[in-house]
Amino acid sequence: MRLVELSRSEHRELRIRADRVEACAASQHLIPIVVGEFRKAATQYPIVFAKHPETGRFAPYVLSGLGLEENLFWSGTELDVAYVPLNVRRQPFYVGTDHAPHNDDSTAAANVLCIDLDHPCLDSSGTRTIVNADGSDSAYLKEILAILGELATGKKATEQFIAAALSLDLLAPIMLDIVLDDGTPLHVQGLYGLDEETFRQLDAAEIARLWKAGYLDLLYAVMIGSGQIFKLIRLKNQRIALSRAWQGNAS
Amino acid sequence: MERPIRSICIVGGGTAGWLTAAIIAARHASGSGRGLQITLVESETIGIIGVGEGTWPTMRSTLKKVGISETDFFRECNASFKHGAKFARWVTGQASDFYYHPLMLPEGFPGFDLAPYWMTYSDVQRDAPSFSNAVCFQEAVCELGLAPKLITTPEYAGVANYAYHLDAGRFAGFIRDHCVKKLGIRHIVDDVTEVISSDTGDIDSVQTRKSGRLEGDLFIDASGFRSLLLGETMGVPFVDRSDVLFIDRALAMQVPYDDKQSDIVPYTVSTAQKHGWIWDIGLQSRRGVGYVYSSNHTTADAALEELRAYVGDRHRDVQPREIKIACGHRQAFWKGNCVAVGLAGGFLEPLEASALVLIELSADLISTMLPATRETMAIVASRYNRTTQYRWDRIIDFLKLHYILSQRTDSNFWIDNRAPASIPESLKEQMELWRYRAPGDQDFTSNCEMFPAASYQYVLFGMGFRTDTRHQPLDRDIGGARRAFAQNETLKARWTKTLPKNRHLIDKIKELGLQKI
Numbered sequence: 001m002r003l004v005e006l007s008r009s010e011h012r013e014l015r016i017r018a019d020r021v022e023a024c025a026a027s028q029h030l031i032p033i034v035v036g037e038f039r040k041a042a043t044q045y046p047i048v049f050a051k052h053p054e055t056g057r058f059a060p061y062v063l064s065g066l067g068l069e070e071n072l073f074w075s076g077t078e079l080d081v082a083y084v085p086l087n088v089r090r091q092p093f094y095v096g097t098d099h100a101p102h103n104d105d106s107t108a109a110a111n112v113l114c115i116d117l118d119h120p121c122l123d124s125s126g127t128r129t130i131v132n133a134d135g136s137d138s139a140y141l142k143e144i145l146a147i148l149g150e151l152a153t154g155k156k157a158t159e160q161f162i163a164a165a166l167s168l169d170l171l172a173p174i175m176l177d178i179v180l181d182d183g184t185p186l187h188v189q190g191l192y193g194l195d196e197e198t199f200r201q202l203d204a205a206e207i208a209r210l211w212k213a214g215y216l217d218l219l220y221a222v223m224i225g226s227g228q229i230f231k232l233i234r235l236k237n238q239r240i241a242l243s244r245a246w247q248g249n250a251s
Numbered sequence: 252m253e254r255p256i257r258s259i260c261i262v263g264g265g266t267a268g269w270l271t272a273a274i275i276a277a278r279h280a281s282g283s284g285r286g287l288q289i290t291l292v293e294s295e296t297i298g299i300i301g302v303g304e305g306t307w308p309t310m311r312s313t314l315k316k317v318g319i320s321e322t323d324f325f326r327e328c329n330a331s332f333k334h335g336a337k338f339a340r341w342v343t344g345q346a347s348d349f350y351y352h353p354l355m356l357p358e359g360f361p362g363f364d365l366a367p368y369w370m371t372y373s374d375v376q377r378d379a380p381s382f383s384n385a386v387c388f389q390e391a392v393c394e395l396g397l398a399p400k401l402i403t404t405p406e407y408a409g410v411a412n413y414a415y416h417l418d419a420g421r422f423a424g425f426i427r428d429h430c431v432k433k434l435g436i437r438h439i440v441d442d443v444t445e446v447i448s449s450d451t452g453d454i455d456s457v458q459t460r461k462s463g464r465l466e467g468d469l470f471i472d473a474s475g476f477r478s479l480l481l482g483e484t485m486g487v488p489f490v491d492r493s494d495v496l497f498i499d500r501a502l503a504m505q506v507p508y509d510d511k512q513s514d515i516v517p518y519t520v521s522t523a524q525k526h527g528w529i530w531d532i533g534l535q536s537r538r539g540v541g542y543v544y545s546s547n548h549t550t551a552d553a554a555l556e557e558l559r560a561y562v563g564d565r566h567r568d569v570q571p572r573e574i575k576i577a578c579g580h581r582q583a584f585w586k587g588n589c590v591a592v593g594l595a596g597g598f599l600e601p602l603e604a605s606a607l608v609l610i611e612l613s614a615d616l617i618s619t620m621l622p623a624t625r626e627t628m629a630i631v632a633s634r635y636n637r638t639t640q641y642r643w644d645r646i647i648d649f650l651k652l653h654y655i656l657s658q659r660t661d662s663n664f665w666i667d668n669r670a671p672a673s674i675p676e677s678l679k680e681q682m683e684l685w686r687y688r689a690p691g692d693q694d695f696t697s698n699c700e701m702f703p704a705a706s707y708q709y710v711l712f713g714m715g716f717r718t719d720t721r722h723q724p725l726d727r728d729i730g731g732a733r734r735a736f737a738q739n740e741t742l743k744a745r746w747t748k749t750l751p752k753n754r755h756l757i758d759k760i761k762e763l764g765l766q767k768i
Contacts, residue, residue, distance in 0.1 A: 053402075054402065055759075056401075056402035056764075056765060056766055172768060
């Protein structure tokens with residue numbers, strides 16, 4: 001990864017292949033999301049919580065595979081799923097923080113738009129550019145800026161939601177003990193989900209507080225999304241059947 | 252008429268008093284207003300001894316049970332992680348002489364005992380790894396100064412089994428605040444001027460200087476060495492055990508780190524000296540170092556010189572505190588309606604950090620056995636005394652084990668320690684059996700054991716004791732042994748790569764906190 005600040009003049013010639021963007025998630029079994037995505041995400045994936053390895057802090061993710069570096073929605077050319085998280089769609093752009101001292105206020109850190117110059121979707125055969133011929137921002141760049149804006153504002157809201165859920169002990173480790181069609185046992189570790197038992201025991205006042213904060217919808221999205229685990233198991237078993245058929249042909 | 256037990260009065264507010272209060276209050280819902288009433292009176296004028304700075308892993312479940320967050324504990328108590336103890340110069344006294352007593356059981360233990368396999372292997376293999384290194388991954392982790400868990404590991408859970416080092420003074424204050432704010436314990440700061448007995452011989456109340464008389468159905472003596480209630484009032488005599496364990500003095504120091512980022516050693520170091528041994532405990536902001544020695548074998552001046560040589564010239568200006576230790580315990584721990592915890596019950600040298608764990612165990616026992624009525628208290632007291640006496644005897648056996656296996660001849664302290672007359676019969680018997688097989692759970696059959704058989708293995712084989720394995724059917728499961736040894740190597744490779752440095756993790760915990768789940 002080689003992140004540099006995006007410059008509309010310096011990078012005006014860059015070509016981006018939008019069809020390669022999703023490939024970056026081909027081997028991601030967890031993709032981070034923000035609370036604004038919960039409703040859409042829940043229609044496709046289980047929403048889970050996992051700890052950041054460096055801070056131990058919880059963040060929400062969609063679960064897209066049942067093993068490390070496995071994305072069961074990856075078809076080989078694209079993510080075959082009706083909702084692709086913002087964190088995939090914003091590739092190869094990132095929001096960086098400019099810590100360089102400024103004249104007026106040296107403590108203020110400004111957000112700057114960055115691009116990963118090593119990203120495989122940067123290719124001269126690409127059709128997307130960041131600026132139009134007249135130098136104005138392209139529709140593509142505007143879309144990217146909107147996505148990054150959503151991620152930036154979603155970050156704080158997501159942290160607040162997690163703090164609220166933790167303070168009510170609403171998260172609990174997910175116990176998944178699955179046996180796949182080929183007999184392989186599968187233990188999922190390090191993932192957390194909604195503790196439905198604790199959730200059901202909340203009193204009316206606590207429920208009202210969650211509702212007012214807009215968290216009730218999010219908790220139900222997590223609850224409903226948890227059923228998508230069956231889709232993942234089905235996809236995994238389909239892969240096993242495919243690979244069996246393949247091995248059958250080979251022998 | 253039945254006399255129900257509704258209230259407890261604890262006299263003394265060091266670690267013993269407050270920890271006991273917390274453990275009993277958490278179980279008996281003292282905070283709810285409907286449970287047992289607990290009052291703790293502590294003196295304004297008498298300070299705490301506060302040298303108990305090493306815990307057992309039991310402290311994790313104790314803190315969790317009383318409702319304390321591990322993150323807060325690290326923030327408030329200058330605490331650090333402890334994987335176990337490293338014993339230096341105990342066998343030959345040479346600079347290269349050391350062994351570990353880690354807190355994790357050997358790989359496979361007790362279902363599969365690797366000791367005889369290691370014994371056979373090290374008989375023929377000159378460069379065989381040490382016992383603890385062959386069967387447990389903690390020694391490798393310790394030598395690298397790593398913590399026993401990750402920032403993602405939940406509170407009180409561990410990658411490796413661990414205990415703590417803590418600042419006893421801060422710890423007492425920390426537990427006190429929790430007791431008063433969360434557990435509903437009445438806290439009185441006052442001096443006890445008189446203990447008032449009833450006609451039956453029970454303690455009726457304690458008279459304080461300013462706060463009147465404090466009554467209780469049960470009195471807990473946490474008054475320290477003085478043993479105000481159990482010793483002075485109830486007249487229970489002290490049983491001197493210095494015939495077995497000779498140490499009777501401590502010189503304690505607080506040694507600063509060279510700089511704020513200095514590594515925190517994640518284990519207790521115990522370095523044998525000419526007339527005793529030096530403890531070295533790494534806290535966040537300083538080390539606690541102290542020389543415990545036998546005043547029958549050396550003078551205070553000579554001991555101080557040895558301690559100064561250990562801490563080095565740059566700490567010339569650090570002044571030691573001298574503490575007289577009476578090695579032994581009360582003849583009974585519970586008499587009438589009075590039970591003693593902590594130093595009021597007795598004291599042993601801190602070689603295996605037994606002080607705090609005994610407080611936890613005593614408080615647990617009082618808490619679970621607490622009689623419903625005064626009429627049934629005598630039964631409880633006699634059971635309590637039996638269990639507690641057993642525990643003291645086992646600790647004494649285990650401490651003595653460290654001395655009888657030493658080969659040091661540089662002073663009479665070490666030579667006298669191996670005199671057969673100074674060795675308890677119970678230990679002698681075990682040693683006879685262990686000549687032919689390694690310690691196992693069959694040697695420890697009480698349900699209130701202190702040290703697992705594994706601890707005896709670590710000390711025996713760490714100190715070079717040889718068990719004659721010829722009488723054992725060893726070839727039965729060589730494959731199982733190979734797998735267990737290999738598993739240990741796998742864990743060693745994984746965790747020496749993955750675990751963070753001790754100070755690094757502690758700093759992170761203080762900044763970010765650990766998750767409860």
